[in-house]
Amino acid sequence: MSNRNTSDLIEDYLKKILRANDSIEIRRAEMADLFSCVPSQINYVINTRFTLQQGYQVESKRGGGGYIRIAKLRFTSSRSYLSALSHTLGEKISENGARDLLQKLYEEKLLTKREGNLFLATLSSNVLGHYQQEDVLRAQLLKAFIERLGYESEE
Template sequence: MVSRNTSDSIEAYLKGILEDHEIIEIRRAEMAQLFNCVPSQINYVINTRFTFQRGYIVESKRGGGGYIRISKVQISDQHYFLEQLMNSFGTEISEANAFGIIQKLFEEKIVTENEGNLMLSALSKNTLGISQIENRLRARVLHGFLERLSYEKKE
């Protein structure tokens, strides 16, 4: 059996529920109790693994009756979705977030596996390894990819 860390288990649990439901509401304290961890670990998982770039919208309400609502992004219009992706990051983007966007493009069949792999290669730290401007250069290249995809008719 493959050993999973707590963050992986939390992610798998939430994604399992999201397979059957479009929207879920959780309470951070209850999740922490379920996984025997601190509530901040629930925040970490949600903030890093349930991002718009990965196909999720997260809303939260603080306080006694607070909740965290996670919903899958509904892609009804490819152009609108790509535009939203472009607006989700500014002049800089990390390698991890760029890779998350490319993974979502592949999952939604906007790019093929080969196209996605080419994009990953072009945006990787190994390719762009100019430390001071790497994230800015990556953002510019990814914006270019997304802009081009938004005007390309896929058949």
């Protein structure tokens, strides 16, 4: 018996389509019908599993003919990817957001599993939770890390 939830199934479905296409356009209500769920669950999946940090750009148009377009981000070089990532990183980032970002850097082969795990431990709430603005400090550390990775990336 599988213990996968509906959100996992929706994510897998969309990512399977995105493996074959650079972008997809969906209608929230149609997806909700397909997975027998409420439309807000489709929003939840898109907002949490298809973020810029994970390598996706999401565009939505509301209304009768509305749609949600999800596109995989493509970059010409590691340096341009890291630069774009640094610019999209806000003033704050949660521990989960940092984990997603480091996972994407690992998938893009910009850091090793060991490096990612070491940095993730440094960014954890166990370490940064003692500071009043841990999400701000985490974002500053990540920006410095990404900037340094940009110097190391080969062109």
